[in-house]
Amino acid sequence: MTIIHATTVRVLTEVAGPVARAFQMFAAEIGTWWDEDRHILGAPLVELVFEPFVVGHIIDRGVDGTECR
Template sequence: MTQTHESVRKQVVVNAGVERAFSLFIERFDAIKPREHNILAVPIAETVFEPRVGGHIYDRGVDGTECRWARVLAYEPPNRVVFSWDINGRWQIETDPAKTSEVEVRFIAESAGRTRVELEHRNLERHGQGWEAVRDGVEHDAGWPLYLQRYRGAVENEQH
């Protein structure tokens, strides 16, 4: 049986220079990630993106509990950021790094005031049996397309 190694690829163009586009993605991640995407036992108070290799992306609950669901693997402003996806096919935290996928976000200047943002969620097969559920979840309209739509909105709101 041949194993397929499918990546989920999405992109969006925003009206911001590459440096601003990159910094808004990191700084406004709390506004980009939907609150309903939550595996804590309580509502999310904020989502934090620690801007450095070795940092985490985590949700902080209204009661102070934290859910660290990603590790920052590469941080190269203003061109790219790579983070792990430490959530398994049952939408629970995966503690084994060998069973996590990764997300690369690239920022490509189209002009001084426009940036193409390319997102690739790859190595999904690392999640093991049922990995297709992870792929289908992140590819669905409520997955990465929603994040990128909210990101475009955050960029537009900065300009008003």
């Protein structure tokens, strides 16, 4: 039997600049800086979308149309 324990990972990065610009770069521009090899889809990554609102998702989309939220 495999026992799985919950894990929390927190990372803090300080960015010099306005908060609004930092969030814009993190959320709206995530596809420009995210490593396209870092996803859990079976197909190559074609798009990465960050929904910039409370309870929004980060959505990986594969070239074959698959999605992971």
